[in-house]
Amino acid sequence: MFNRVVPFAAIPLVVLASGAAANELNPDVSVTLDGYYKQNDTALSHREEGFGLGHTELSLSAPIDDMFSGRLTTVFEEHDGEGEILIEEAYLQTNGLPGGLGVRGGRFLSQVGYLNGRHLHEDDFVERPAVYRALLGSHYYDTGLRVNALLPTPFFWQVGVEAFEGDQLSEGDESIGVYTLNTRVGGDLSVSQSWQVGLSYLNNRNIGAGETEEEHEHSEEDDHDHSHGALYTGENLYIADAVWKWSPNGNAREQQITLSGEYLYADDLNEYATSDDFHEGWYVSGVYQFAPQWSAGVRYGEVDLRAPHGDHFHSMNLQETDVMLAWSRSHFSTVRLQYTHQTDTGFSDADNTVIVQYVMSLGAHGSHGY
């Protein structure tokens, strides 16, 4: 938790220091405004009912020299009326090391799974799927080191390892609390279709070191705790992901269909866990951008959890269906209407809700990943 909460008063300073528009020597400044109105509270959600601010970001990025580039992303969040600033990214990235190697150091989003490495403002739905919210705290970022290699194959094949401090996922004593391995391959099926599949493994070494008491307390206050770490963890987390995109003649400007899905499985929940005790969840999502400014999407996801209670576990599960319609005036503004339907076992706050959200991007707008 160290240094994670910076006084709220720091915001104006940061803004002043970078108030001028990006020029050739100043870093690119970008701000993402995310606000919403939500009708009801829902289970495993990071957004409370009523009007609220979501993931409001201030980001500075620039090449440092011909070898390194860097990025700082601070996130302003509000919970129960208390504001806080989190540092979500503060990293350096190498450019063009020999052998297709890329190294990233500092704080950054882990690349496990398909969604986790993406910024939240790029998402097609208001919140990440339930299984991401439960097992990764929506998006897992931490302080550490990443080494990626892009293999010189005719198709896209990347392998990567990350080592993290681990405290952003679950607190513990290990100096390197989390390791991840990740590989993804992808290519084109035709000029209109492209795909990517990935496999990831995350080893959480802070689990299973006799921390069950604390785990127990955490789970008691799940519903009100706004911890940014994951609420449900296991020593091993496996993720499989797949994405397929289609647009006529590859012209994504006019129309595009994106189908994506992921499966997550976590086991060795704590020292009492047997082979029957594991967390598991998946989602599939389909988004159709049917005109340059309009897109509609449906997502269904489930998560089955085993909440630790002393030496035994309680089963919980949540099924969630989201339907959304989004309008983007330009590439830099989106207004989204979403309906979320939840059914559950073991959650006290599952509900259905309507959400209206805006995501606005000010200033420099970095390029997006696939």
Place this chain on the structure above:
Amino acid sequence: MVTDMGYTRWCFVVLLLGLASMPARADFQVFACEPEWASLVREFLPEAKITTATSYLQDPHYIEARPSLIAAMRRADIAVCTGASLEAGWLPTLLQRASNSAVQPGRPGLFYAAEHAQLHAPHDHVDRSMGDVHPEGNPHVHLSPDQLPAIADALAHRLGQLRPEASGDILARYIRWRGRWSQHRAEWRQKAEALQGRSIVIQHTSFTYLLNWLGVDARFELEPKPGLPPSASHLSQLLTEPGLKNVDAILIAGHQDPQPANWLADQIQKPVLVVPGTVTDSGETQTLAGLISMIVNTLEATVQEESGGSL
């Protein structure tokens, strides 16, 4: 600690695999962001293996940094792109993810055409309320009869620098290309006489360099702001423009939605001309000179028809 050892070993395997598999290839790999630059490279270095990131059916502002392009960028000896922020939505991600030291900014393997041209309409002040305006100026420079020789010259020299053993051939092909271009330019200049002072409606500033050169007035645009799709309110406002009576046609690119142009064409009883925004895969428009000739001929034929009809 057993697992610890396992991971350390895994890291090494990954590192070694990445380092050891550095390819030793004889062929010259080119990554062209747009097909116009692929066609130019093909003129000067026909044996190059070229991957083209976009086609004439795609809007080059809006493609994605998809896996196949990352793999192609990883292999590239040179990346030839427009620059001037045209590819700002996807090229930086490709360059970063591909980790190819040959094509990083500042290295000779990254060629931006716009750096070798005088761009129209550069802006000292740009904000997003103006639409997707590029501060560097209009990046759609590939159809400029006057600017292209300077770009081609720089590209030929860059290719020669990266491929010294072929530089003599590259230069010879460039000089021949330059001669043919000058001939074409003289033809277009002749045909432009009939087009002087004519007026057409365009959708986006894609053809502006050529139209300006031809002396065609292209001040009416279907897009309310650069990069925003045509809207009903903008089109009805356009209809009230007094100058709209004098236009001869509506010119759009093949990758643009024809509906707004067709709607306006019905209202003002003028033809819609759909031409490729850049070079195509085959036919007469597969070279830049062929494409410009095709556009000039299309405009000329339309103007003659319109004049004939109104007499």
